[in-house]
Amino acid sequence: MIDEFRSAGGVVGGDFEGVPLLLLTTTGARSGEPRTMPMTYLRDGDRLVLFAANGGRENHPGWYHNVLASPAARVEVGTQTYDVTATVLEGTERDRLWAEQLERTPYFAGFQERAGRLIPVVGLTRTEG
Template sequence: MPNDFNQPVIEEFRANHGRVGGWFEGARLLLLTTTGARSGKPHTTPVGYLPDGDRVLVIASAAGAPKHPAWYHNLLANPRVTVESGVFTYEADATVLRGEERDRAFARAVESDPGWAEYQAKTDRVIPVVALTEVPGPPNINAKSMGEAIKVVHDAFRHELALIRKEIAESGTAGGLATQLRVNCLTVCQGLHNHHTGEDTMLFPMLGERYPELAPVMDRLKREHERIAALLAALKEVVSDTEAEPGHVLAEVERLTDELEAHLTYEEEQLLPVLDAATA
């Protein structure tokens, strides 16, 4: 069972699609469920994470305690875990990073938040970094209707872009872009590309067939997808430049955010009532 500190966080996380207040407010947080190494029972723990392309990284810091956290020992014994992102729940395979790969990942974490270095300085153990890679399978969206599913996915993109804008602004607008910030930008670009591809190839054709009167809406949304794709390409090009200045990247992120917010708002206004009625 979760401990007394974790349980309220877990409940708030699940009730609000990953949003929590207090100590973890505004953080990238997931719920990690491992299988007890001794008990064989599931144990759920809120942990911070770092985007890393098609996987996420979690760090077994235990706030610099002398011993690894229990969840780390659990996944060593049973590397198949369950991840809750607030939007999706999925099975994942846990891999402990070793050697240079671990050191590079931890350095990225420290560059984005010096608190990780403070934790390492407090302990004699080498703080582990663990990659969680999703096991292929149908997505499990934490929503009760198709309309709610679209809304929670949209809100996840809004949240991530807000975090990225905040992180870039706090890093200053001169000097090179931090490596983890570059990864964060590229990860959200890929996520948006995948989301819009899914809509273009599955959701929109299905709606167009069932609701011919939505044809003008579908046409507009597809055109907006094309404009957003161009903005994603521009952001990826800027971010891929290792000498890109944060101020330049921030300008591209804000351009994308403005266009995307208008698109998401229109899509929600036009499609959510239809989708909710279809699944009522």
């Protein structure tokens, strides 16, 4: 999927056709190596928002642990690539964005039910420079 995303300017087919996707590159919390993952996202003004749903699994996804350890990351959106800083969103801000994601992508409600944990919401803010 990563190769398809990059070769087609951020567009993929199959199950993800029409779904807003980005590539997130984090630094591995244990390995220190770069890790790239395709992810769905929500745009909130100038910020991109990710949801650590992990498909409804009990544990948080690896990328979430990576941004907790090192919030500096890189995103590829369409044909743009830039650095971001990740921030875990909480309280009413988290709840507002989660509700918006559920409205746009109702199947995320099933992730919450299966996970048995509060799904973290992470904002990505473009790093200047």
